[in-house]
Amino acid sequence: MNELSDLARVRDEELAGRASGAGARALLASVTATDPADLLDPATVPGAGRGRLRTRPMVVGTLAAAALAAAIVIGPSFVDTGSGPATSYANSAIEIERRGGSWIAKVRDPFADHALYGEAFRAVGVDLDMELVPVTPDRVGEIVQFGGQDTNDKAIGGGAEPEGCTIGQEGCFMVVSVEEGFTGHGTLKFGRPARPGEVYQSHGPATRKGGMLAGVRVDERPVREVLAEVRRRGLKAVFQIIEPNPGGDGYGMNPARQSEKVGGDWIVWEAEAHQEGVVRLLVSEKRVAKNPVYGGPKPRQDTSE
Structure with missing residues (x-):
């Protein structure tokens, strides 16, 4: 079986449900300890006053209070090991998971700000800046340029997931793999489909x-x-x-x-x-x-x- 097929999926709608940091856990405890009736008063809701909060009468139980806490925690998702870098990370542009001695990064948005890709790699302890550039159809999903130093000869590769699929078709994603132990700083240009009228960079x-x-x-x-x-x-x-x-x-x-x-x-x-x-x-x-x-x-x- 292709190891990429086992890559964990983290979707945007799921990110709100990941309360991973100490602040998020404290928030969850605070909300679940609040009297449900008090939640109808904006003055008792954490963060009220910094934006509009519309409420309507409802029956709020333990599950509903937990759901509210999850909805408030919005942003990148990662697994915190308690020591060292995270073992996985996801934001709106890319998701990364450690698999079989490599970091497997699946591109979720090939047109995102490239700073989001670098943010994700650094969250798992890899200093790698990645930029997706428009290329000819036959080079989509390929590494078109790489520069780096002190990488311990660790392999970096690109391709499609599932293996053999055609990038651009539904259910086929661009994937970058980086062997664990990659050190130093790297810069990577990865081929993506060109928008209409866009000049190829490869x-x-x-x-x-x-x-x-x-x-x-x-x-x-x-x-x-x-x-x-x-x-x-x-x-x-x-x-x-x-x-x-x-x-x-x-x-x-x-x-x-x-x-x-x-x-x-x-x-x-x-x-x-x-x-x-x-x-x-x-x-x-x-x-x-x-x-x-x-x-x-x-x-x-x-x-x-």
Whole structure:
């Protein structure tokens, strides 16, 4: 069985029911010890006067008083071991649980403020900042960038839960795993689905299998020929003008040149996914001996449709 399938679920509506800290427990004791009739008087309700509280006549018993205390305790949920960091944590963006020697983090809101992800990891003793960035559909759920130090060679991975599901479909979630013992500080960029019109932050070749130009050879061809194929597929193109180094070993990019008009006889060196329905063509005005993107011929890849 996939260990991720056993990950405990903590939902927003359940968070209000977790009274975990000393203050919350004291509040619970206070409310359950109050005469039910007194609860109708706002002056006797903890916190009254800091906001509006509407009441109506009701019969308040022990269970109802406990429910009221639970409703007042709202916010992140965690399991307090009494010593050391929590063993699990959840907020509106992410939930984390220790499983089989790893911290398993399930993304609940891929569009949340990334500070909420870091808050959750630090609550369980892991100093890891995570940001979810828009990527091409084939890279959703992948780690697209990682930086860190003093990590004791602990593995960090990404994927989907349940295993093998398609992220974006109902019941399929993005999951990050971090081996216990991770130390130091880490920064992680994790691929999420792009909103309509959002530019991808991880650019892969558009010609590989599943890409917008799958099955098309674009490198070392004139711009006019590649644009004809782009339009035939109902796509749009933007340009990035590059300046090959002498001999074609690498290239530079001058921001001041990006508004120049690109001629049909310019040379295309690569096509990348820019955003949904749009490819970015890396072009230069002159042909050079080597493909500057690769320092030689473009490596072979699966370009089938």
